[in-house]
Amino acid sequence: LSHGAGGRAMGQLIEGIFHKAFDNIWLRAGNDQSAFTVPGGRMVMSTDGYVVSPLFFPGGNIGSLAVHGTINDIAMAAARPLYLSASFIIEEGFPLADLERIAESMGVASRGAGVPIITGDTKVVERGKADGVFISTSGVGVVPDGLDLRADAARPGDAVILSGSIGDHGIAVMSKRENLEFDAAVVSDSAALHGLVTAMVEAGGRQIRLMRDPTRGGIAATLNEIASQSKVGFHIDEEAIPVKPEVAAACELLGVDPLNVANEGKLVAVAAPEGAKAILAAMRAHPLGREAAVVGHVVADDDCFVQMATSFGGGRIVDWLSGEQLPRIC
Amino acid sequence: MARVLARPIESRVRRLRLRVRGTVQGVGFRPFVYRLAREMRLSGFVLNDSEGVLIEIEGLDPDRFGEAIRTRAPPLARIDAVDVLELPPTGGGRFEILDSLDGRSATRIGADAAICAECRRELTDPGSRFFGYPFVNCTQCGPRFTITSALPYDRAQTSMASFSMCDACAADYVDPESRRFHAEPVACPECGPSLSHPVAELAARLEGGAIVALKGVGGFHLFCDARNDAAIARLRRRKAREEKPFAVMVRDIAAARQLAQLTDAEEFLLTSPASPIVLVEAVAGKLSNLVAPGLGRIGLIVAYSPAHLLLFDELSRLSPHCPPALVATSANPGGEPLVADNADAELRLSAIADLIVTHDRDIVARADDSVMQIVDGAPAFIRRARGFVPEPVDLGADGPSVIATGTDFKNTVCVTRGREAFLSQHVGGLDNAEAIRFQREAATHLCSILDVTLEFAVCDLHPDFRSVRMGESFGLPVMPVQHHLAHVAAVAAEHRLAEPVLGLALDGHGLGTDGSSWGGEMLAVEGHRWLRAGSLMPLPLPGGDRAAREPWRMGVAALQAANRIDLARALELAHSGVARLAAMFNRGMRTPVTSSLGRLFDAVAAISGVRLVQTYEGQAAMEFEALVRAPRCLPGGYAINDGVLDFRPLILCLAEAGMCGTDAADLFHGTLIAGLADWAASGAASLGTRQVALGGGCMMNRVLATGLAQALRECGLEPYLPRLVPANDGGVALGQAAHARQVIMAKRASGEQSPTCA
Ligand SMILES: [Fe+3]
Ligand SMILES: [Mg+2]
Ligand SMILES: [Zn+2]
Ligand SMILES: [Zn+2]
Known part of the structure; x- marks a missing residue:
């Protein structure tokens, strides 16, 4: 890809790639915006920027991630995602073939999820002003009547349900980045969760207090966020948290805690105790929730500590980290 | 060299005012002054006030008195300064102990001290009202720091407030001739706290191989027979403590000598009022191998409370052939801070101990046993807590009051007031909720017994340290100090080293200013300036x-x-x-x-x-x-x-x-x-x-x-070498505080408004 002179031809080339990959009636209309009618009820909107290195990793790439990520942010409000937009910052010199692969997987992800990308933009910037490609996606969705999930809704006694094994995405990316090879390949869990959410809402929508997708910072960051927003604490049971053996092995070698590792196809739900069973059953019946488990519960705690019962009966603090895991032990 | 030259005896009557600063309250200082003045036939008075002790004396040759105050002071007193002012004589009379003028006293609370020789004697004297009483104490010994919630140091501010003195104790309390004159925790079987179980039962259970939790001075101990493999193995399993060495308590130094080769310096530490655990060279084959696997040295501690002594005497009665030795470890479930509260003990220790023995004197401030060893011929700390806290480190110069929050390992907190730095008791690793709460509790307690207004908070550079978040929670300007600089600054501070200093920080890990992991550093330090050399x-x-x-x-x-x-x-x-x-x-x-x-x-x-x-x-x-x-x-x-x-x-x-x-x-x-x-x-x-x-x-x-x-x-x-605080992260808070003060004072001297440092 080149930047500057000849920009017009280049712009058309790029547009062509995306239009072909995302193909739908809105894009075909060729307007600077897309019009759609909204169903009645509360709408949600979310936006996210995607920056990942490497761009391609086992189980996905930055494109599928950008589609799934925004769909999931909308789904965490128990909403049905309707439409997406996508914007691209592309570094000069970025291989066209790679761009085509990314666009293609975005198209597949969006069609698979039934959520079309109806508007977008591309910019090419000078070499060094970006790292390959950055993607920003936005989306809108509609919340079923009577549901209002809020970050401050967790109450002592509530159950914490996790939809499946943790750490897959972060370890897949890390092992690709560090050129590590494990006995069994670790594949990103990148997936759109709105189908799973629909099943949960049908089983016990009003019992769901709130949901989060534990992406960057892992479930440690997610639980700490909820704890401070709801002014409660969590007690988590280490043994109840599913971790794939290959992920556990990689975490051990790298010295990282799976609780701090990113996921892209998992959710954490806090549910009223009386609804937990039905919600869990519905999750387990869905392909993306087969390993779902109750991993802990909410407790009253002014300090908003997330504590994990360890195998020997003690409890340790599960903390969020400012960035990568820096050594701590003196 | 000639010592003090013979002085002509003065025939003139003079009056002196002496202002004594240091640890001089609650340690029997006023009765000592009273007796000394009478002995020297001086008139005048002594009183406690908010600055320490104020004395006026009048008579012939009053200068001798000033000397004697330093040389003959009670063992727990620590005199930092005596300022003398000559006054016109006012005429004789008696020497009296007066009430403090402004009603305020106690500038400093003393550290807890092991039972003194006199109380020991009373404990075993059938004629004494303290015979067999597990809480006997006097101004020369007993709890201080661990039972006091705030200044001023008097009974109402201690956990003894709920016990009202019987007539005999009340009489001792006001009698300047008594060792219990203003001994705030004074108590006897008639009026004081008591143990929940008879000592004989405790001893019998230990003898039978049980694990017993006993509430002591600074918290609960877990005890078991140090020669019983099965009991120790059970304790290790229940505490989830595989191989980490346990300390061993013995009745007295004679028993200690049978278990270890002791140097004079080690014996001195073992029998000092602070009564720390001391790491010493073990004599092989005297104790279970499970006490300190793989190590030739063991931690010994000598019984320091009356309850310990009674327990050991019972154990000796049960098995008279060899002196009893007990594993004595802080009672805590794996890695958490020690338990000090009765209800907490039921909750957290019932899975570990076969028997929990409590008493009804509340522990206000938890404190583990201190741990020391002799390094390069002199004492050094491994863990600093009971017996030493809250003795200050003299920084040599006044400065702003700061609170430093240490690191997340072997945490301690440090608060400065004037020229003094007060290091909190050992808090421990901040990886569990209990420890994080204990850190806050220790910091709050320290501030309340010091009565300071803090100006700055100081902490480590590590973005994910709990101790850093604590530093940020005070609402004060926060000054981060690099970990190894703090290690070096702590040593420089306690030795009051004049600049420049070459510092070697030989350590585990600390976050460097470049974001990488440091731990074997050579630092050049000149006052507030430093670089990694x-x-x-x-x-x-x-x-x-x-x-x-x-x-x-x-x-x-x-x-x-x-x-x-x-x-x-x-x-x-x-x-x-x-x-x-x-x-x-x-x-x-x-x-x-x-x-x-x-x-x-x-x-x-x-x-x-x-x-x-x-x-x-x-x-x-x-x-x-x-x-x-x-x-x-x-x-x-x-x-x-x-x-x-x-x-x-x-x-x-x-x-x-x-x-x-x-x-x-x-x-x-x-x-x-x-x-x-x-x-x-x-x-x-x-x-x-x-x-x-x-x-x-x-x-x-x-x-x-x-x-x-x-x-x-x-x-x-x-x-x-570090002598007053641990060389490990337990001493980092002192270095953080000392360095931050240097930076603040340097910036103030150069007229800058808001100092920061890294
Ligand atoms: Fe260190
Ligand atoms: Mg987002
Ligand atoms: Zn005594
Ligand atoms: Zn009494």
């Missing part, structure tokens, strides 16, 4: 904190750094992870690096087969040190380039020769000492100083600390 050659740190727990990782990393990853093959049989990690290095895996000396110890302990996985922090280095017989230096075992000290030749020699055990330990320690001394000497020369401050966790290694101090002296340098 050198470091150990960085080694890969595969797996971050995991490498600190699993020395085999550092073993492989050191071989990788020496470009001989092929030699890792020798370790493959010893640990299943070795082959894979070596393969990862061969594929070019990137890892963080560390200049830590602690991790170098781990690497070498692994390479020489001493320990591949640790069950407690510092185990590899401690076991490696225990193997040393006669350190020797490998010629060419190290290189110094541009301030970087490189031990790769030594690592290669150990690995290639397949050297193990004592040979490896001797060669490593000897070469390490020589290399560090050489390195420090060149650093000191370019800085133009002779003062070398030695700090960091590795200074708990006696072979290293003693050998390095010796080697530095041979180079004509003046080594300074």
Whole structure:
């Protein structure tokens, strides 16, 4: 890809790639915006920027991630995602073939999820002003009547349900980045969760207090966020948290805690105790929730500590980290 | 040399006012002054006030009195200053103890002290009303810090407030001739606290192999028979403490002598009022091997409370053939702070102890037993708590009040007031909720017994430290201080070293100002200014904190750094992870690096087969040190380039020769000492100083600390070791506070408004 002179031809080339990959009636209309009618009820909107290195990793790439990520942010409000937009910052010199692969997987992800990308933009910037490609996606969705999930809704006694094994995405990316090879390949869990959410809402929508997708910072960051927003604490049971053996092995070698590792196809739900069973059953019946488990519960705690019962009966603090895991032990 | 010249006896009557500062309240100081004045036939008065003790004396030759105050002061008193003012005589009369003028007293609360000789005598005297009473105390002994909630120090501010004195105790309390004159915790069987179980029952259960939790001075202890393998194994299982050594309590120094070879200095510490655990050379075969597996040294402590003494006397009665010895460990479920509250004990100790014995005197401030050892001929702390807190460190000059929050390991908090720095009791690792709450409790308590207005909060650089978040929670300007600078500043502060100072921080890990892991640092420090003058050659740190727990990782990393990853093959049989990690290095895996000396110890302990996985922090280095017989230096075992000290030749020699055990330990320690001394000497020369401050966790290694101090002296340098606070992270808060004050004062002197530092 080149930047500057000849920009017009280049712009058309790029547009062509995306239009072909995302193909739908809105894009075909060729307007600077897309019009759609909204169903009645509360709408949600979310936006996210995607920056990942490497761009391609086992189980996905930055494109599928950008589609799934925004769909999931909308789904965490128990909403049905309707439409997406996508914007691209592309570094000069970025291989066209790679761009085509990314666009293609975005198209597949969006069609698979039934959520079309109806508007977008591309910019090419000078070499060094970006790292390959950055993607920003936005989306809108509609919340079923009577549901209002809020970050401050967790109450002592509530159950914490996790939809499946943790750490897959972060370890897949890390092992690709560090050129590590494990006995069994670790594949990103990148997936759109709105189908799973629909099943949960049908089983016990009003019992769901709130949901989060534990992406960057892992479930440690997610639980700490909820704890401070709801002014409660969590007690988590280490043994109840599913971790794939290959992920556990990689975490051990790298010295990282799976609780701090990113996921892209998992959710954490806090549910009223009386609804937990039905919600869990519905999750387990869905392909993306087969390993779902109750991993802990909410407790009253002014300090908003997330504590994990360890195998020997003690409890340790599960903390969020400012960035990568820096050594701590003196 | 002539001592004090004979002085002509004055015939003139004079009046002096003496202002005494220090730990002079609640330690029997006023009765002492009273008796002294009467003995010297002086009139006047003594009173406590908010600055300490105020005395006026009148009579012939009053100067002798001023001298005697210093030389004959009660054992628990600590006199920092006596200011004398000459007044016109007002005419004779009696010497009196007066009430304080403004109703305020106690500027400083004393540390807890072991039972004194007089109380010991009363405890076993059937004629005394204190006979067999587990809470007997007087102004010369007993609890202080652990029962006091706030200033001023009087009974209403202690957990003795709920016990009203009987007539006999009340009479002692107001009698200047009594040892219990204003002894705030005074109590007797008639009016004071009591144990929940008879001591005889306790003794019988211990004798039968039970684990007993006993509430003591600063918290609960877990006790069991130190000669009973099964009991200790059970305690280890229930506490989830595999191999970390336990301390052993004995009745007296005579019993201690049977278990260990004690030096005079060690005996002095063991029998001091602070009564710490002291690490000493064990006599083999006297105790269960499960007490301190793999180590030649054990922690001994002498019974320090009346309840302990009664317990030991009962145990001796039950088995008179050999002096009883009990494992005595802080009662806490794995890694959490010690339990001090009765209800908490039921909750948290019932799964560990077979019997829980409480009493009804509340512990206001928890404090573990302090732990010390003799290093380079003088006492040094491993853990500083009961018996020492809240004794201050004199910083030598006034400055702003700051609170420093230490690090997340072996945490302590430090508060400064005027020229004094007060280090909190040992809080411990901040990796669990209880410990984080204890840290807040310790900080709050310290502030309330000091009555200070804080101006700044000081903390570490690590973005994910709980202690840093605590520092940010005060609503004060926050000043981060680099970890190893704090280690060095702590040493410089307690020795009040005039600048400049060369600091060696020989440590585990601390976040450097460049974002990397530091831990073997040479720092040049001049007042508030400092720079990193050198470091150990960085080694890969595969797996971050995991490498600190699993020395085999550092073993492989050191071989990788020496470009001989092929030699890792020798370790493959010893640990299943070795082959894979070596393969990862061969594929070019990137890892963080560390200049830590602690991790170098781990690497070498692994390479020489001493320990591949640790069950407690510092185990590899401690076991490696225990193997040393006669350190020797490998010629060419190290290189110094541009301030970087490189031990790769030594690592290669150990690995290639397949050297193990004592040979490896001797060669490593000897070469390490020589290399560090050489390195420090060149650093000191370019800085133009002779003062070398030695700090960091590795200074708990006696072979290293003693050998390095010796080697530095041979180079004509003046080594300074931490004496008043631990060399490990337990002393970091002092260094943080001291350095931050330097920065603040320097900026104030130069007229800047809002100081920051890093
Ligand atoms: Fe340290
Ligand atoms: Mg988002
Ligand atoms: Zn006494
Ligand atoms: Zn009494």
